[in-house]
Amino acid sequence: MKNSFPLLLLFFPIIILAQGPPPNAAGETINITGQVIDQETGEPLEYATLVLQSVTDPNKINGGITDGKGRFDVGTTAGSYNASVEYIGYQTYQVPQENFSESTDLGTISLQIAASELEGVEVVGEKTTVEVRLDKKIYNIGKDLTTSGATISDALNNVPSVNVDVEGAISLRGNENVRILINGKPSALAGFGSTEALRQLPAEAIEKVEVITSPSARYDAEGTAGILNIVLRKEKTLGFNGSVTANIGYPTRSGITANVNLRTDKYNIFNTTGYNYRDAPGNAFFDNTYTSGQFDRVIEDRIYNRRDKSFNTNLGAEYFITENSSVTGSIFYRTSKDDDLTENTNRRFGGAEGNSTTFRTEEEGEDDDSYQISLNYVNNFNDDGHKLTADLQYSNDDELKLSDIEERFTQPNTDLIEMEDVFENEKENEYLIQADYVLPMEDAQFEAGYRGTFEQEITDYRVSTLNLDTGQFELDEGLTNKFTFNENVQAVYSQYGNKFGNFSFLFGLRLEHTQLKGELESPFDRSDFEEEIGEDVLANFDKKYLGLFPTLNLIYEFDEEGRENVSLGYNRRINRPRSWYINPFPSRSSRTNIFQGNPDLNPAFSNTFDLGYLKRWDKLTLTSSIYYQRETESFSRVQEQTGQETSDGIPIIRSLPINLATENRYGAEAGAMYNPTKWLRLNGSFNIYKFSSEGVYNGIDYGTDNSSWFARFSSKVNLPAKIEWQTNAFYRGPRNTAQTETKGLFGINLAFSKDILNDNGTVSMNVNDLLNSFKRESFTQTDFFTSRSEFQWRQRSFVFSFTYRFNQPKKRNGGRGGDGGGQEEGEFEG
Incomplete structure (x- = not known):
């Protein structure tokens, strides 16, 4: 109590x-x-x-x-x-x-x-539907049973064009350089450059997902693949209302999320609070062969046991200053504690003293605390869209990792090979200042704005190794450092849109100034640094880039109701390297495989063209597009020898990000939503793409050609007794890079739900990865080693959920007056 x-x-x-x-x-x-x-x-x-x-x-x-x-x-x-x-x-x-x-x-x-509004009610209430705007597609998330008790990351995997791989990495049309926004802004809710936070926040929080493959100038130019904007639910019903969702599952997991809202005509107070516990077992297998070193072959069997506890809360209030203006303040806080154990059995063959077996354990404790304070001001000068918005935001993240690593023989003896203590502390601060102005002019619209983001990340990394001769831990000078990385981006933009009959266009220009600054602090002599990375590479750097980013979006509607249209988009984008791609000191997932950042990495730039078509019938909606992208100075990760060996004679392989010169990407996608009857809904999408890259590094040609595809299918059936049944299936075809081939990947999710308590409550059950087949299998080949691997981040899981709603409509129709169709602030509709 x-x-x-x-x-x-x-x-x-x-x-x-x-x-x-x-x-x-x-x-x-x-x-x-x-x-x-x-x-x-x-x-x-x-x-x-x-x-x-x-x-x-x-x-x-x-x-x-x-x-x-x-x-x-x-x-x-x-x-x-x-x-x-x-x-x-x-x-x-x-x-x-x-x-x-x-x-x-x-x-x-x-x-x-009201007959004219009937279709809109059905759209928001039950179906997942798509709206096409000049610069994006909007997927209104309907009642997706497979995301009940799931996370935002799980929900994104059900959105056409979007892919979430076994490790949680998000890609758009097969390209992982995608920018994640929450309610149109970078946010601590989406994590600081990673997607870990999205794997902890509940999927029920999402109202819609905007897939922005041809971003207009109002968006920052980061992300060559495009932007995913996750729009969270915002209750508009007057009075006190909310919902509570609890879930329990196997492997062991449990959670509870409460969403409460008090709305009057003068203010709106909202709070979302959740707690989750997850035990997520996984596994991996590696079969490596070497052309040098003491061993010809090493087989690794890894077992991952991850116990994650997380708490998050978002408390805010919106005050309506006048009928047309309001100010909103909110604070978001998330804390998580992870206790992970990785067990690695190594079987070594061909050694000078015969075959041997070792056992390696890594116990990692991670404490992560982050918070975000936001202030938003909106002034609607009139009902025609004349608007001014201003945002201030501060985000902070403090992540502490402590790892104990031990490896010893299990055959032919039990001697200790190595023992390490690893300390890693990452602290990040980010400030956001933004202002946007929208001026409508009959069928036209003018926009202008400013955005400044100022981000600093400090990584303190230390490794202590047990001296087997003295029995004392000694600081490893080669793996100990403190690296400070600053990324400051300031931008101004303007754009103009107009409509002539059935034809609309939106043209914009964005000017961005980027500063990337790195500073290395080490108490030890680092004169050998150039030998490790390159003679021309500086760990301390201050790089500045000034770039223009034009955008153009056209749309032609064949009828007045917008049931058929064709669109064309062009945009120029930038891919800025994140801090872990630049930090020059290695971090290790094993003694034999390390990842090392490259301080000489420069931003990549892309030009993208997109041609789309949409057609709606009474029961069928079809979307399709073809696209082309050319990216210069594109990033690629290569594996190479370090020339070093472990204490027991195994070569150490390094993975390093580089600018690989040029990449061309071609693709086409199509999606269909079909509702033949009231009890059956079908949804499917297909994406095929090809990319070719050119580039040489250290005398080795890493150019490659690759074709791949992915498809997803969803069906929802209304059974008797108000029971609903949904099946989601996903397949990603094989793909390859210059050094690695990856096999196809298949997964299927199943879910059932039933409304109870006069439709105020819902019970559901879903199975994630029904066939336990969502595994990544790949083969890497170089002139110095080969590796066959299989990786499964999370095994098949079962989740049971219960949701109770009070004073809240089940179908989420919004409230008094609706929400204007979910149009984003300052958006020009053709």
């Missing part, structure tokens, strides 16, 4: 405010009651909204929502009001300038369906 007291203090004001308005000393308190029903069916309409606007003071607004029987009971002061009853998808019922001098029963109010 003692631990619960702070939470009670947090929610106490919300609970009190939710009880309704107190008596007004200026006038008598009265109650307005009634019932709202569907005119055709006579069924009560839950979550319909009664709005009472004072005639004498239009800024004074009161109201409430209907209960499960369609009834409302709203307390207010006596006076003259414009009353209305609204429900999304229905025509509004209005009672103008009514004088309510005493408690009044409005009786039964019948609302008629």
Whole structure:
């Protein structure tokens, strides 16, 4: 009970405010009651909204929502009001300038369906549908059963064009250089340059995903593949409402997430809090052969046991200054504690003293704390889209890793080979300043803005090794350093869009200045650094880049309803290397394989063209596109010999990122959404691409040609007794680089759900990776070693979930007045 007291203090004001308005000393308190029903069916309409606007003071607004029987009971002061009853998808019922001098029963109010809005209601409520805009595709996430109890990372794997591999890396059209945004901005919710946070946050938080393959100038130019903008749900229903979701599964996992919201016409207070525990076992297998060293062949069997505990909360408030302006402040906090154990059995063959076996354990404890403070101001000058927005944001992340590594023989003896202690502390700070201005002009629109991001990451890395002769730990000078990396980006942009009949265009230009700065601190002599990386490489550097990034998006609609259109997009983008790609000191997943950053790495630049087509029928929606991208100074990871061996004679192989000159990528994709009947929905997509790269490094030609494809299919069936059944299947075809071939990858997820408690609750069960087949198999060949490997990040899992909603519509239709179709701030619709 003692631990619960702070939470009670947090929610106490919300609970009190939710009880309704107190008596007004200026006038008598009265109650307005009634019932709202569907005119055709006579069924009560839950979550319909009664709005009472004072005639004498239009800024004074009161109201409430209907209960499960369609009834409302709203307390207010006596006076003259414009009353209305609204429900999304229905025509509004209005009672103008009514004088309510005493408690009044409005009786039964019948609302008629608005035919023009009917399709929109169905879109938001149940289906996952696609909208095509000038610069992106918007996938409104419907009731996807397979993401119940899952994470945002799992949900992204169900979005067309998007791929999430076995290690959680996200790619767009097969390209991993994709920019992840939350609500249009870089965010601690998406992690600092990694996707780890997305594997801990609940999928239920997502309202829609914007796949931006041809970003307009309003977006920063980072990400040659494009941008994924994850838009989180924002409840618009008046009053106190929310939901609680709990889940439990096997392998051991459990979690609970609560989402509460208190909304009035003057303010909106929101909070999402969640706790998760996961035990995620995985495994890997490596079969390596060598042309030099004491051993001809080494086989590694790895078992991963990961125990992750995480807590996250997001608390914020939106205050409506006027009818057209508001300010929102929020703070997000996430803490996680991981205890991972990796067990590695090594069988070595062909040694001078015969075959041998070793056993290596790595115990890693990781504590990660991050928080983000955000302030947003919006001023809608009018209802036509004339708007000014401003954002301030500060993010902080502190990640501490402590690892104990031990390796010893198990055959022919039990002698200790090596023991290490590894200390790694990463601290990151990021500031964001942004302002955007939108000026509509009849069918045209002008936009301009500024964005500045200032980021610093400090990595403190130390390795201590046990001296087998003295029995004392000694600091490894070659693996100990402190590296500070700064990335500062400032940008201004403007863009102009116009519409001529069925033709629309959006042209923009963005000017960005990038500063990449690295500083190496080491208490030891690093005169041999040039020999390890290259003679012309400097660990301390300060590089500046100034670039223009033009964008052009065209769309032609064949009909007035927008059911068929063709689009063409062009954009120039940049890929800036992250800190771990630049940090020159190696980190090790094993004694024989290391990853080493390259301080000489420069940004890559790309030019992309995209031609798309969309066609809607009554029950079928088809999307398709073809694209071409040319990237210069593209990144590639190569493996090479270090010339060093472990203490027992195994060659050490290094993986190093380089600028590989030029890469050309061609591709085509198609997607279909088909709803032949009310009980069956089908969804599928297919993407095929080819890329060719040219480049030489250290006299070796790493150029390659590669073709691959991936496809996904989803079916949803409504069974009797209100049971829903969904199946998602995914396949990624084989692919290869200059040194590595990777086999195809297949996975299938299965889910069932049923609504209970008068549709206020939902129970569900889903199976992730039903066939336990989501494994990456690859083969690497060079002139000095070969490696066959198999890696499975997470084994098949079962999850049972329960969701309870209070004062909240199940179909997420939004609230009073809707949300305008989910249009982003400052967006130009052709």
